[in-house]
Amino acid sequence: MIKAVVGANWGDEGKGKITDMLAENADIVVRFQGGSNAGHTIINEYGRFALHLLPSGIFYKHTTSVIGNGVALNIPFLLKEIESLKEKNVPDIKILVSDRAQLVMPYHIDFDTYEEERLGKNSFGSTKSGIAPCYSDKYAKIGFQVNELFDDNLFEKVQRVVEYKNIILENLYKKDKIDAKELYELMLSWREKIKPYVCDTSKFLHDAIKEGKNILLEGQLGSLKDTDHGIYPMVTSSSTLAGFGAVGAGIAPYLIKDIVTVVKSYSSAVGAGAFISEIFGKEAEELRNRGGDKGEYGATTGRPRRVGYFDAVASRYGCRVQSSTEVVLTVIDALSYLDKIPVCVGYDIDGTVYKDFPTTHLLEKAKPVWKVLDGWKVDIRGIKKYEDLPLKCREYIEFIEKELEVPVTMISNGPKREDIIYKNR
Helix, strand or coil: CEEEEEECCCCCCCHHHHHHHHHHHCCEEEECCECCCCCEEEEECCEEEEECCCCCCCCCCCCEEEECCCEEECHHHHHHHHHHHHHCCCCCCCEEEECCCEECCHHHHHHHHHHHHHHHHHCCCCCCCCHHHHHHHHHHCCCCEHHHHHCCCHHHHHHHHHHHHHHHHHHHHCCCCCCHHHHHHHHHHHHHHHHHHEECHHHHHHHHHHCCCCEEEEEEEEHHHCCCCCCCCCCCCCCCCHHHHHHHHCCCHHHEEEEEEEEECCEEECCCCCCCCECCHHHHHHHHHHCCCCCCECCCCCCECEEECEEHHHHHHHHHHHCCCEEEEECHHHHCCCCEEEEEEEEEECCEEECCCCCHHHHCCCEEEEEEEECCCCCCCCCCEHHHCCHHHHHHHHHHHHHHCCCEEEEECCCCCCCEEECCC
16 A cells, blocks of 8 residues: 655645654655755654654654655755664664665755845745755756765766856856865765665565555645646745655556645745735734644744645645545644634635636735634644534534545644544544
8 A cells, every 4th residue: 555645735734743643554654755955843752853854754663764766865964864863762763765866965055045145035935955956957967866976987977067067156156166076075975874775765665565565655845835736936846746756756656545635724834935825913923823833933944934824725726736535634723712713715816716726927916815714712632533623623624625625534633643633434
């Protein structure tokens, strides 16, 4: 059985907790795209963790964690993350890294930073983790795959790439040039450190499928940050959709049988881009401070997230492009303080109400159409059964389910693994 866990929105939906929970019944957990530019927060018996490259199932003794070929791999970051788990006495850490994953190079991080500086007020709100330059080089065929660290001709390629990069550094950014020899020696040090983890992970997964193993695919960010289907150009640089899970892991697409799409019970986003249901001022600050585990702040950057009320138009679209089979609704407990809860059910664009999510140039003109629901005004943390939730809370969940057109099977009402309610089970 192969199951994917993905996000419907801008990211930060709570996928880490859900992957961590579902991994209890998985043999293998695979990160299939993205890099260290976003984090998944996990709270368990070992402590509180913000994972960036490691799959969220890393804490189970019986699971093997795989960094797939679709990932932008920052080796020093990964090694530091592994070490941080060991320091907190997380046992039996089993990790495999695809020999075809692309490497995030030091100059990718520099170029990311320089380009955001150059763009100024037109910047993309990048985390400056080097992800866009890494994927850009991948498709320009001047990137480095993990396996190339073991190539006898590595230095020759380093020289060719550095020659090209230095032209841009000198003439566009007016920055110091890269020293090819220093870069090569750094990569050799990476080679020795990453070597114990490297293998043909596609073959590993192929063999596991033949053996009937349960595999969980974990995506980063959400549908609205997908390169093709998101709010382009304010998107990430890889596909965030479950369909890419087959490519980013190296498995057959028809084997992905269940697509669990995580949807937040309100909206939040980090970075620039259209966000129709966004709220501001004291109203936003209240929701931001009540949301998530320690408020709505980026797990990677610590930046305050933009927040808003639930966007049914964006979320329905996010579920559709994911081909969702079921939905997990998260952070429902954060809304317990509200007397009334607005839900964005349409976009008013030049007097026409849109129910389907439009392209970016139309989003810039969109205004939210609200439907206001009653709040429940009761602390729901600790509730384990769906029928024990307040009536108005159940009505809110069922309204969202109807808007999404996908069954809600689980509701998260707290930050811990066990803070979950099963619906229709």
